[in-house]
Each structure stands twice: as structure tokens, then as C-alpha cells.
Amino acid sequence: NMSTKFERDTHWIENYAGDTGITVTVSAAKEKVYISNITDSVVTVKGKCTSIAVENATGSGIIFDDVVATVETVNCKKVQLQANGSVPSIALDKTQGVSVFLTGEGSTSAEIVTSLSNEINILVPGATE
Numbered sequence: 001n002m003s004t005k006f007e008r009d010t011h012w013i014e015n016y017a018g019d020t021g022i023t024v025t026v027s028a029a030k031e032k033v034y035i036s037n038i039t040d041s042v043v044t045v046k047g048k049c050t051s052i053a054v055e056n057a058t059g060s061g062i063i064f065d066d067v068v069a070t071v072e073t074v075n076c077k078k079v080q081l082q083a084n085g086s087v088p089s090i091a092l093d094k095t096q097g098v099s100v101f102l103t104g105e106g107s108t109s110a111e112i113v114t115s116l117s118n119e120i121n122i123l124v125p126g127a128t129e
Contacts, residue, residue, distance in 0.1 A: 065104070071083075
């Protein structure tokens with residue numbers, strides 16, 4: 001049961017497989033995004049939101065613009081996070097195999113907190129120069 005719904009200031013994206021074109025458009029910074037049970041999918045969050053929570057994602061990517069508070073992954077495997085805007089905090093919990101691309105201005109200073117996670121790659125463009 002693939003579903004995308006919006007209620008109580010939260011965008012819920014759940015149960016997608018093999019869909020690389022999922023787009024969530026946030027219209028107010030107070031809105032949150034909750035992504036769960038996705039496999040081999042890509043979710044693009046457009047606009048500024050309060051937070052993004054990703055749970056039980058496998059082989060998937062999350063691309064986002066500006067996040068006011070935090071982006072969190074829980075129980076994920078082989079995921080990619082791409083920050084195109086600013087994000088102060090990224091929390092990786094019980095996540096195996098994650099690449100974090102800090103491409104946006106204001107994302108390179110993100111505080112990254114990990115717990116029970118491994119195979120973590122943090123990529124910052126131009127950092128190798």
C-alpha cells in the first residue's frame with residue numbers, strides 16, 4: 001500500500017518500492033516529513049521543512065533542500081542523503097551503509113551524530129582540493 005498523505009503538518013511517505021520519482025513539496029517551514037518502509041526509491045523534498053525522519057529505508061535516496069532542525073535515519077540500509085540546502089543536524093541511528101552528500105551552502109557545518117551505525121561516508125564537494 002504505497003501512500004503519500006499530508007496531515008497534522010506532516011507529510012507521510014510510506015511503502016514505496018522501485019520508485020525514483022517521489023516528490024514532496026513543502027509549503028511551510030513548520031511542516032515535517034516522515035518517510036518509512038521504502039526500498040530502491042528516491043524521495044525529493046522540495047522547500048524548507050522542520051525535520052525529515054527516515055525509517056526502514058533500503059537502497060534508497062533522500063534529497064532535500066533546507067531543514068530547520070534535523071534529518072534522522074533509523075533502521076536503514078544502504079541509503080544516501082543529499083543536502084542541497086542548509087541542515088544543522090543529521091542523526092544516523094541503527095543505519096548500515098549511508099552516504100551523506102553535503103552539497104548545499106550551510107550544510108557543510110552540519111553536526112552528524114551516529115548511534116549503532118556503520119559504513120558511513122560523508123562527502124563534501126571541493127573538500128579534496
